[in-house]
Amino acid sequence: xxxxxxxxxxxxxxxxxxxxxxxxxxxxxxxxxxxxxxxxxxxxxxxxxxxxxxxxxxxxxxxxxxxxxxxxxxxxxxxxxxxxxxxxxxxxxxxxxxxxxxxxxxxxxxxxxxxxxxxxxxxxxxxxxxxxxxxxxxxxxxxxxxxxxxxxxxxxxxxxxxxxxxxxxxxxxxxxxxxxxxxxxxxxxxxxxxxxxxxxxxxxxxxxxxxxxxxxxxxxxxxxxxxxxxxxxxxxxxxxxxxxxxxxxxxxxxxxxxxxxxxxxxxxxxxxxxxxxxxxxxxxxxxxxxxxxxxxxxxxxxxxxxxxxxxxx
Amino acid sequence: xxxxxxxxxxxxxxxxxxxxxxxxxxxxxxxxxxxxxxxxxxxxxxxxxxxxxxxxxxxxxxxxxxxxxxxxxxxxxxxxxxxxxxxxxxxxxxxxxxxxxxxxxxxxxxxxxxxxxxxxxxxxxxxxxxxxxxxxxxxxxxxxxxxxxxxxxxxxxxxxxxxxxxxxxxxxxxxxxxxxxxxxxxxxxxxxxxxxxxxxxxxxxxxxxxxxxxxxxxxxxxxxxxxxxxxxxxxxxxxxxxxxxxxxxxxxxxxxxxxxxxxxxxxxxxxxxxxxxxxxxxxxxxxxxxxxxxxxxxxxxxxxxxxxxxxxxxxxxxxxxxxxxxxxxxxxxxxxxxxxxxxxxxxxxxxxxxxxxxxxxxxxxxxxxxxxxxxxxxxxxxxxxxxxxxxxxxxxxxxxxxxxxxxxxxxxxxxxxxxxxxxxxxxxxxxxxxxxxxxxxxxxxxxxxxxxxxxxxxxxxxxxxxxxxxxxxxxxxxxxxxxxxxxxxxxxxxxxxxxxxxxxxxxxxxxxxxx
Numbered sequence: 111x112x113x114x115x116x117x118x119x120x121x122x123x124x125x126x127x128x129x130x131x132x133x134x135x136x137x138x139x140x141x142x143x144x145x146x147x148x149x150x151x152x153x154x155x156x157x158x159x160x161x162x163x164x165x166x167x168x169x170x171x172x173x174x175x176x177x178x179x180x181x182x183x184x185x186x187x188x189x190x191x192x193x194x195x196x197x198x199x200x201x202x203x204x205x206x207x208x209x210x211x212x213x214x215x216x217x218x219x220x221x222x223x224x225x226x227x228x229x230x231x232x233x234x235x236x237x238x239x240x241x242x243x244x245x246x247x248x249x250x251x252x253x254x255x256x257x258x259x260x261x262x263x264x265x266x267x268x269x270x271x272x273x274x275x276x277x278x279x280x281x282x283x284x285x286x287x288x289x290x291x292x293x294x295x296x297x298x299x300x301x302x303x304x305x306x307x308x309x310x311x312x313x314x315x316x317x318x319x320x321x322x323x324x325x326x327x328x329x330x331x332x333x334x335x336x337x338x339x340x341x342x343x344x345x346x347x348x349x350x351x352x353x354x355x356x357x358x359x360x361x362x363x364x365x366x367x368x369x370x371x372x373x374x375x376x377x378x379x380x381x382x383x384x385x386x387x388x389x390x391x392x393x394x395x396x397x398x399x400x401x402x403x404x405x406x407x408x409x410x411x412x413x414x415x416x417x418x419x420x421x422x423x
Numbered sequence: 424x425x426x427x428x429x430x431x432x433x434x435x436x437x438x439x440x441x442x443x444x445x446x447x448x449x450x451x452x453x454x455x456x457x458x459x460x461x462x463x464x465x466x467x468x469x470x471x472x473x474x475x476x477x478x479x480x481x482x483x484x485x486x487x488x489x490x491x492x493x494x495x496x497x498x499x500x501x502x503x504x505x506x507x508x509x510x511x512x513x514x515x516x517x518x519x520x521x522x523x524x525x526x527x528x529x530x531x532x533x534x535x536x537x538x539x540x541x542x543x544x545x546x547x548x549x550x551x552x553x554x555x556x557x558x559x560x561x562x563x564x565x566x567x568x569x570x571x572x573x574x575x576x577x578x579x580x581x582x583x584x585x586x587x588x589x590x591x592x593x594x595x596x597x598x599x600x601x602x603x604x605x606x607x608x609x610x611x612x613x614x615x616x617x618x619x620x621x622x623x624x625x626x627x628x629x630x631x632x633x634x635x636x637x638x639x640x641x642x643x644x645x646x647x648x649x650x651x652x653x654x655x656x657x658x659x660x661x662x663x664x665x666x667x668x669x670x671x672x673x674x675x676x677x678x679x680x681x682x683x684x685x686x687x688x689x690x691x692x693x694x695x696x697x698x699x700x701x702x703x704x705x706x707x708x709x710x711x712x713x714x715x716x717x718x719x720x721x722x723x724x725x726x727x728x729x730x731x732x733x734x735x736x737x738x739x740x741x742x743x744x745x746x747x748x749x750x751x752x753x754x755x756x757x758x759x760x761x762x763x764x765x766x767x768x769x770x771x772x773x774x775x776x777x778x779x780x781x782x783x784x785x786x787x788x789x790x791x792x793x794x795x796x797x798x799x800x801x802x803x804x805x806x807x808x809x810x811x812x813x814x815x816x817x818x819x820x821x822x823x824x825x826x827x828x829x830x831x832x833x834x835x836x837x838x839x840x841x842x843x844x845x846x847x848x849x850x851x852x853x854x855x856x857x858x859x860x861x862x863x864x865x866x867x868x869x870x871x872x873x874x875x876x877x878x879x880x881x882x883x884x885x886x887x888x889x890x891x892x893x894x895x896x897x898x899x900x901x902x903x904x905x906x907x908x909x910x911x912x913x914x915x916x917x918x919x920x921x922x923x924x925x926x927x928x929x930x931x932x933x934x935x936x937x938x
Contacts, residue, residue, distance in 0.1 A: 272691065274692065364634065364695060366903060387886070
């Protein structure tokens with residue numbers, strides 16, 4: 111029995127050796143990428159240990175005293191922890207449920223445009239907002255919704271009173287969703303349009319012969335064909351579920367909307383970055399990452415159940 | 424082959440000789456001082472780099488070349504981040520300014536130089552210029568508890584803030600300068616109803632402020648609420664030092680302010696205005712009463728002048744500090760600011776460098792070098808009839824004036840007055856006169872509050888109290904009418920429960936020690 115095992119492992123090693131001899135140029139090719147990952151992604155990860163320290167810039171990682179889980183305890187005992195956590199979850203869910211599907215829809219619609227010129231120009235127009243920073247988008251939003259902005263001018267034309275949505279909590283979430291869609295959905299179509307262009311035209315042709323309408327072709331061919339792409343993107347997104355992006359919320363919230371807008375990132379900014387509490391910020395970041403990791407694992411399992419070769423791994 | 428190696432040898436020899444020459448030169452210049460990297464507020468001016476015009480000026484004038492790479496101030500945020508990076512890299516600037524409480528961790532981390540023993544000998548002008556009482560406060564606040572001096576605090580010995588009112592508007596509506604709260608509200612109404620800027624639109628804003636209920640301190644101050652640029656302060660209420668935001672005074676003030684908001688006498692966008700939005704509204708000739716730093720009013724007046732194409736030379740005057748019935752109104756004054764200068768502990772490794780740093784600091788407080796304020800001839804000023812006249816501010820062509828810009832020395836009415844005189848030109852003379860009148864007009868309204876010199880370490884571990892997060896949220900909602908005034912009591916309870924109790928204890932302990 112033991113001998114069989116041994117000879118099996120010997121032959122495995124031999125096979126591996128042959129494999130490397132045959133394919134070594136490929137391994138050399140991935141070497142730079144691998145080095146990059148290790149140097150830039152994995153080694154800095156070790157820096158997360160400062161979450162368990164009372165980190166001081168001067169003393170560095172080696173010299174700073176250990177304080178165990180103190181920072182995590184502080185986070186969980188934070189008076190508004192449940193509020194921050196709830197806001198993060200709600201905004202994350204809105205982003206996943208409402209914002210995420212928009213690019214798919216947009217890509218399907220763009221794909222149906224026959225006139226290439228119009229298609230290209232619409233694509234350009236919807237993609238451009240991606241390159242505008244949130245500081246500017248935030249400023250525009252405040253202006254449009256301000257007392258003399260477009261929103262209130264329209265209201266005035268209908269004889270309605272002026273309101274200032276940016277200082278009213280119930281308005282924050284819709285504004286958050288709409289600005290996300292405005293800024294990012296066009297950019298999001300890029301990947302889907304690439305996936306669509308990869309679909310074999312023969313499929314469409316045979317569908318036409320079978321008498322499928324354009325709408326049927328869209329729902330029965332195009333959509334299912336880009337679904338694996340969508341699932342992969344979804345899984346990538348879900349990993350950063352709690353990572354809503356500091357910029358957007360920070361540039362859109364006001365003290366009057368804290369109760370629905372304050373999220374981990376803005377909290378960390380106020381208590382960590384502004385006050386130079388690096389350990390604490392790292393602890394919160396770690397907390398977010400762990401939750402993100404758990405979510406990715408769960409959804410990966412789910413997607414495997416749904417389709418045979420779904421999932422990231 | 425031989426030729427090549429001899430060439431290399433020759434090259435090496437040349438190199439050795441060059442370095443030797445350099446070290447000889449260095450030994451010679453040891454008579455003079457090494458350069459000093461000095462980090463200061465830069466909001467868009469060109470950096471003052473080694474060999475640049477400003478660097479040369481300082482080198483000529485005080486014998487020490489002063490430089491600073493471009494570090495954006497950005498409300499202090501980017502500056503602090505960049506400074507933290509340099510701390511982490513173990514490559515500190517020699518002198519740097521601090522604010523917002525970063526000084527404590529720097530002192531505890533050993534980044535700062537203990538200045539106690541050096542001040543009298545090497546920086547006599549600094550030592551003299553800053554009042555002894557302030558030095559006592561600095562010693563009492565030493566986070567290491569040893570009573571040492573690690574910082575040179577910015578000191579302001581005058582009433583820096585105040586409200587001013589458009590007197591040309593006041594005249595137009597035929598009203599007297601308001602002295603009581605009733606008269607004040609009456610004037611605000613008149614400002615709102617008459618088309619005072621004459622543009623045909625009802626866009627006049629009687630008064631207002633900025634996001635986070637900032638820059639309208641004078642409205643709160645009518646009820647004796649100590650407030651500094653929108654930050655509630657600690658003062659004595661009911662015989663004990665207390666956070667002004669949780670006092671009954673605050674509740675009354677809020678009632679007043681929220682009523683003004685409801686009536687439309689405050690800018691509806693008060694709680695959304697950024698700094699630029701708010702000053703922009705004044706500059707576009709729309710605001711009646713404006714709370715700010717009165718002596719910089721000349722910039723606002725120029726703004727209106729430009730906006731109206733030279734048609735309006737706005738007239739302004741101090742709004743007297745009004746007291747609500749039964750209260751004593753005042754403008755909060757804190758001579759010992761929460762900012763100042765520190766010296767890197769690393770300069771002590773090189774005695775000459777340390778002396779250079781001390782010399783730079785001492786010269787800043789030495790009136791003999793007052794003219795540094797004018798900067799470089801041709802860049803910052805020109806000479807007219809043998810007198811230096813400042814050129815208009817131009818961030819595209821001017822290097823940062825590291826050593827003489829507002830906040831850099833002990834600020835007194837005299838210092839500010841001379842600073843205003845320095846920028847007087849034929850065109851802006853009327854603005855300078857108004858600024859000077861505003862500066863001198865409200866000095867009597869100021870009161871030094873009990874918390875002057877309080878170390879920010881009282882907030883350690885209670886960031887949300889220091890950031891006044893809860894305060895801003897509740898107060899904004901009460902002013903905008905989303906919350907009833909009764910919610911104020913809930914705010915007070917919550918404030919105490921999230922750490923207000925502990926912070927209050929620390930402050931009272933500190934105050935007992937101060938007395």
